Amino acid sequence: MTKLTMVSLGAALAVAVSGCASAPAPKYVMMPGPTARPFSAAVIANGIIYLSGQIGLDSTGKLPPGGIGPETKQALENIKAVLALQGASMSDVIHCTVMLADISEWGAMNTVYMTYFPTNPPSRSAFGTQGLALGARTEIECQAVVPAKK
Amino acid sequence: MTKLTMVSLGAALAVAVSGCASAPAPKYVMMPGPTARPFSAAVIANGIIYLSGQIGLDSTGKLPPGGIGPETKQALENIKAVLALQGASMSDVIHCTVMLADISEWGAMNTVYMTYFPTNPPSRSAFGTQGLALGARTEIECQAVVPAKK
Amino acid sequence: MTKLTMVSLGAALAVAVSGCASAPAPKYVMMPGPTARPFSAAVIANGIIYLSGQIGLDSTGKLPPGGIGPETKQALENIKAVLALQGASMSDVIHCTVMLADISEWGAMNTVYMTYFPTNPPSRSAFGTQGLALGARTEIECQAVVPAKK
Numbered sequence: 001m002t003k004l005t006m007v008s009l010g011a012a013l014a015v016a017v018s019g020c021a022s023a024p025a026p027k028y029v030m031m032p033g034p035t036a037r038p039f040s041a042a043v044i045a046n047g048i049i050y051l052s053g054q055i056g057l058d059s060t061g062k063l064p065p066g067g068i069g070p071e072t073k074q075a076l077e078n079i080k081a082v083l084a085l086q087g088a089s090m091s092d093v094i095h096c097t098v099m100l101a102d103i104s105e106w107g108a109m110n111t112v113y114m115t116y117f118p119t120n121p122p123s124r125s126a127f128g129t130q131g132l133a134l135g136a137r138t139e140i141e142c143q144a145v146v147p148a149k150k
Numbered sequence: 151m152t153k154l155t156m157v158s159l160g161a162a163l164a165v166a167v168s169g170c171a172s173a174p175a176p177k178y179v180m181m182p183g184p185t186a187r188p189f190s191a192a193v194i195a196n197g198i199i200y201l202s203g204q205i206g207l208d209s210t211g212k213l214p215p216g217g218i219g220p221e222t223k224q225a226l227e228n229i230k231a232v233l234a235l236q237g238a239s240m241s242d243v244i245h246c247t248v249m250l251a252d253i254s255e256w257g258a259m260n261t262v263y264m265t266y267f268p269t270n271p272p273s274r275s276a277f278g279t280q281g282l283a284l285g286a287r288t289e290i291e292c293q294a295v296v297p298a299k300k
Numbered sequence: 301m302t303k304l305t306m307v308s309l310g311a312a313l314a315v316a317v318s319g320c321a322s323a324p325a326p327k328y329v330m331m332p333g334p335t336a337r338p339f340s341a342a343v344i345a346n347g348i349i350y351l352s353g354q355i356g357l358d359s360t361g362k363l364p365p366g367g368i369g370p371e372t373k374q375a376l377e378n379i380k381a382v383l384a385l386q387g388a389s390m391s392d393v394i395h396c397t398v399m400l401a402d403i404s405e406w407g408a409m410n411t412v413y414m415t416y417f418p419t420n421p422p423s424r425s426a427f428g429t430q431g432l433a434l435g436a437r438t439e440i441e442c443q444a445v446v447p448a449k450k
Contacts (some may be wrong), residue, residue: 016240026394026445028420038414039424043394045445046347047196050395053425094176094193099427114188120178124189125203125291127249128280130428131403141425145176145179145195197346197435244326244343253431264338270328274339275353275441277399278430295326295345 029085041082041139049086052097054078055136067135068105072112075140080116083144092144093122099139101127109138179235191232196271199294200234201250202290203227205286218255222262225290230266233294242294249289253278259288314365330349351446353399354378355436366372367435368405375440380416383444392417392444393422399439405430409438 024140026045029038030050042051056074058065064070076090083089100109106126114121132139167240176195181187182203192201206213214220226240233239248259256276264271272292282289326345331337331352343350356363356374364370380390400409406426414421422442432439 020171025448026392026420031275037408037421038417039396039421041423045246045394050423050443052423053427092176094195095381096189097425099425100280103279103283106283110188117188120176121187121189123193123245125249125289127203127289129403130280130400130430131426134401139425139427143200143373146199148175170425240319243337244345246339250430253433256433260338267338270326271337271339273341273343273352274348275397275399275439277353277439279431279432298325 002115010117018063029082042086044086044146047146049083049088049135049146050092051079051082051142051144053139053141054082055096055133057134060113061149063134063136067111068100068108070142071137074111075136075138076113077145079140079142086146088144091118092147093117094145096124097141098124098126099132099141100126100128101132101135101137105137125148151175153273179232181232192236194236194296197296198244199233199238199296200295201229201232201240201292203289203291204232205245205283205289207284213284213286214299215298218258219262221287222259222290225286225288226263226266229290229292236296238294238297240266241270242297243267244295245293246272246274247291248274249282249291250276250278251285251287255287263290303431306426307334309349331382342386344386344446348394349383349388349392349447351379351382351442351444353397353432353439353441354382355439363434363436368400368434371437372409372440375436376413376416379442388444388445388447390416391420393442393448394416394445395437395443396422396424397441398424398426398428399432399441400428401432401435405437413440427443431436 003083024044028040029042029044031041043051044050054075056071057078058064058074064074080090083092098109099112100106109126175227176193178190179192181193183189189202192199194200206221207228208214210222214224230240233242248263249258250259259276327345328340329342329344331341332346342349344350354375356371356376360366364374383389383392398409398413400406409426414439
């Protein structure tokens with residue numbers, strides 16, 4: 001083994017090790033659309049996509065009529081859209097927090113929620129709140145893994 | 151150094167590096183027992199065990215009588231059981247979120263909670279909710295590290 | 301290549317690989333000051349700093365007068381101080397959860413909050429609670445990345 005080879009191998013090993021110790025800088029993903037918000041849509045760090053809580057705002061910036069069912073659906077569609085921007089999907093979601101305007105709507109939320117996670121549902125917590133931004137009935141926050149490159 | 155050796159080393163280094171960049175697929179752990187729930191008991195991803203929030207349901211599927219004290223104890227026992235399935239224990243817990251039906255029960259929850267973390271307590275947040283699933287007095291969510299293999 | 305060299309390289313690769321698979325033990329950071337609390341100020345695991353939720357207690361251990369504005373400011377100053385102990389700053393924060401005593405104070409909280417994250421704001425969720433510890437108007441929980449060594 002030549003000295004040069006030893007050095008190259010040493011460098012390669014150093015990269016391998018430091019690749020573990022020090023992750024790349026976080027990536028901040030802004031919400032598409034004209035409105036400035038005090039949060040990013042998602043931040044990616046250490047292989048995890050940390051999404052902001054999503055309420056059911058539709059493309060016109062309004063909550064859909066009909067309450068908890070339609071709002072749960074729209075919030076999950078918004079999450080799906082943010083994930084898609086990162087090449088990820090609902091099957092990459094590992095954990096969710098479901099905030100409800102009223103815990104009595106837990107069942108109605110679940111009926112819609114479960115259709116988005118037919119297999120391998122994320123771990124989850126859920127609770128009733130004193131109120132949510134813009135009078136929403138639910139806000140849903142998820143974490144997902146960055147999917148392996150194909 | 152033969153060409154073959156170089157190739158083998160290259161492959162080994164590639165494994166080392168990609169082992170960092172792309173974590174293994176998440177592992178979904180279902181709750182033991184007959185009831186289907188809209189969440190996994192825990193999901194393991196990137197070296198972290200993300201548990202679902204646990205309320206104090208006992209082995210009969212009921213909340214114990216006596217309110218916040220017994221419910222806190224049972225919720226933490228449930229967390230302990232989910233961790234044990236992964237070869238982990240309460241000393242691997244790094245963060246908890248404590249949801250309370252009434253913030254005035256914060257002290258009573260703490261009295262029980264602290265006995266489960268005698269040293270190195272996890273970081274934590276706690277708040278009062280408008281209500282929890284099944285009328286529980288508390289729901290506790292934890293994250294833990296996957297313990298190092300012995 | 302000698303047998304010895306092969307063994308050394310094998311060992312180096314094993315370190316590189318296990319450095320990925322098995323992260324160093326979590327680091328528990330206690331809150332400075334005399335009061336024992338049932339939680340650490342922060343726990344560092346897998347490259348992430350998991351902070352406890354902070355309310356706006358000042359150096360005298362009291363909430364500042366003036367409600368949501370001053371309390372938001374003090375809570376964020378407390379977060380900044382815990383991060384600084386780890387060589388991190390507000391620009392390393394990736395995600396926050398904002399708990400409010402009253403969701404109607406969301407706007408007033410935001411006015412102060414945004415000044416702490418002028419660029420690359422963390423992803424975030426926010427909700428109204430039934431109450432917070434010590435009668436606080438807000439509790440803010442953050443996760444941050446361990447900054448790369450300079």
